[in-house]
Amino acid sequence: MNKKIVxxxxxxxxxxxxxxxxxxxxxxxxxAFDRMxxxxxxxxxxxxxxxxxxxxxxxxxxxxxxxxxxPWQNRDxxxxxxxxxxxxxxxxxxxxxxxxxxxxxxxSTMIGIVGSGGFVKYDNGVPMFNVLMGSLLNANGFAPxxxxxxxxxxxxxxIYGGQxxxxxxxxxxxxxxxxxxxxxxxxxxxxxxxxDNHAQLGRLASLLLDVDQKGWGFTPLVSASFHKGxxxxxxxxxxxxxxxxxxxxxxxxxxxxxxxxxxMMAQDPNAAAKMAALKGxxxxxxxxxxxxxxxxxxxxxxxTVAVGYEITPKLRATAEYHFFxxxxxxxxxxxxxxxxxxxxxxxxxxxxxINDKFTVSLGxxxxxxxxxxxxxxxxxxxxDSYSVGLGGAWNINEKVRLNAGYFITLYSDYNKTASYxxxxxxxxxxxxxxxxxxxx
Numbered sequence: 001m002n003k004k005i006v007x008x009x010x011x012x013x014x015x016x017x018x019x020x021x022x023x024x025x026x027x028x029x030x031x032a033f034d035r036m037x038x039x040x041x042x043x044x045x046x047x048x049x050x051x052x053x054x055x056x057x058x059x060x061x062x063x064x065x066x067x068x069x070x071p072w073q074n075r076d077x078x079x080x081x082x083x084x085x086x087x088x089x090x091x092x093x094x095x096x097x098x099x100x101x102x103x104x105x106x107x108s109t110m111i112g113i114v115g116s117g118g119f120v121k122y123d124n125g126v127p128m129f130n131v132l133m134g135s136l137l138n139a140n141g142f143a144p145x146x147x148x149x150x151x152x153x154x155x156x157x158x159i160y161g162g163q164x165x166x167x168x169x170x171x172x173x174x175x176x177x178x179x180x181x182x183x184x185x186x187x188x189x190x191x192x193x194x195x196d197n198h199a200q201l202g203r204l205a206s207l208l209l210d211v212d213q214k215g216w217g218f219t220p221l222v223s224a225s226f227h228k229g230x231x232x233x234x235x236x237x238x239x240x241x242x243x244x245x246x247x248x249x250x251x252x253x254x255x256x257x258x259x260x261x262x263x264m265m266a267q268d269p270n271a272a273a274k275m276a277a278l279k280g281x282x283x284x285x286x287x288x289x290x291x292x293x294x295x296x297x298x299x300x301x302x303x304t305v306a307v308g309y310e311i312t313p314k315l316r317a318t319a320e321y322h323f324f325x326x327x328x329x330x331x332x333x334x335x336x337x338x339x340x341x342x343x344x345x346x347x348x349x350x351x352x353x354i355n356d357k358f359t360v361s362l363g364x365x366x367x368x369x370x371x372x373x374x375x376x377x378x379x380x381x382x383x384d385s386y387s388v389g390l391g392g393a394w395n396i397n398e399k400v401r402l403n404a405g406y407f408i409t410l411y412s413d414y415n416k417t418a419s420y421x422x423x424x425x426x427x428x429x430x431x432x433x434x435x436x437x438x439x440x
C-alpha cells in the first residue's frame with residue numbers, strides 16, 4: 001500500500017466553522033461588532049474585550065451585557081465537476097460582559113466562545129478521502145464502478161473563554177489594563193469511508209474515525225488607551241495561547257476488509273507477509289489518533305491598534321488593524337509553517353446618533369490569511385474575505401440599550417492544484433445578533 005495514501009487518509013484536521021477574526025480566534029463577541037466591526041476605540045461595555053483600558057473613561061458604576069448571535073455558513077469544495085457541500089451550523093452563540101468602574105480604576109469580564117465555534121458536515125465525504133480510497137482499491141485490482149462508496153465527514157470545534165481585566169487611569173489622558181483569559185478546547189472528528197462490493201466480497205476497505213479532543217490554555221492580556229478630546233488611540237496585545245489537546249478515541253480503524261484479505265491470501269503465497277507489513281504501517285500512521293495522543297491547537301498572539309475620532313457630537317468613526325501571529329502558533333501537523341505570513345485584518349466603522357434614542361452604524365473588514373496550497377486541506381481550509389456589517393442601537397431608557405446587527409462575509413474562492421487534481425474551495429457566512437446592555 002502506498003504510504004502517502006495511508007498517511008493522507010488518516011491525517012488529522014479540523015472540520016470547523018468560524019466567525020470573524022483569525023484562523024483560530026474569534027473577535028465578534030458583542031453585537032456592537034456585528035453592526036460596526038471596528039470597536040477597538042470603544043469605551044462602552046464591549047470594551048471589556050475590545051479595549052479594556054478604555055473602560056477608564058466608561059460608565060461610573062456597574063454594567064452588564066447579554067448578547068446572542070446566530071451564524072450560518074457553507075464550506076464547499078468543487079472537484080471533478082462535483083460540489084461537495086459542507087453544511088456548517090451553530091446554535092445561538094451567547095456572550096456575557098460585565099464591568100464595574102469607580103474613579104480611576106475598573107474591573108471587567110467577558111465570557112464567550114473565543115475560538116471557532118460550530119459544526120460542519122459533509123454528507124458525501126470530501127474529495128481527498130474518496131479519491132484516496134479509490135487509489136487504494138485500484139492498487140489492489142478493483143476498478144472504479146466495481147464497488148460502492150459510502151462516505152461522510154463531520155466535526156466540531158469550540159474554544160470557550162472567560163477573561164478578567166483590571167484597568168487603571170494613569171493620567172487624565174492615559175490608561176492601562178492587564179488581564180488573563182482561560183480557554184477550554186472541546187472538539188471532535190467523526191467520519192467514515194467504506195467501500196463495498198456486496199455481490200462478491202462485501203466490505204473491501206474502510207476508514208473509521210471517532211475521536212474527541214479536549215484541552216486547556218491561558219492567555220495573558222495587556223492594553224493601553226490614550227483619550228483626549230475627540231481623539232482615542234488604543235492598542236491591545238494577547239500573548240500566544242498554548243493549547244494541547246488529548247485524544248479520547250472511541251473508534252479508529254483503517255485497512256482492507258476481512259473477505260478481501262482472505263481472497264488475496266488464497267491467490268498470493270506472499271500475502272501473509274504483505275498483510276503483516278500493512279498492519280505495521282497502519283499502526284504507525286494511526287498512532288497520532290490513539291487514545292491519549294496529544295495535538296496542538298494554539299491560539300496565536302494578537303496585536304490590535306485602533307484610532308477613534310468624534311467627528312461631531314453625533315458622529316464617531318474608528319479605523320483598526322489586527323495582526324494574528326499564526327506562523328508562531330503551533331497547529332496540527334505544523335501546518336503553520338505552510339502559511340506565507342500571519343493574518344492581517346483592517347477594519348473601518350462609523351456610528352451616528354439620530355437622536356437621544358437611536359443610533360445607526362456601518363462597518364467593513366478585510367482579512368488576509370497568507371494562505372498556500374500546502375496549508376489548504378479538504379478538511380480544514382480558509383479563504384480571504386471582505387465583511388460588511390450594519391445595524392443600530394435603541395436606548396430604551398437611561399439604563400437599558402438594545403443592540404441589533406447583521407454582517408455578511410464575502411469570500412474569495414481559493415483554487416488549489418492537489419495531487420489528485422484541481423479543487424476550488426468556497427465559503428459563505430452570515431451572522432445576525434441581538435444584545436441588551438444594562439447600567440446600574
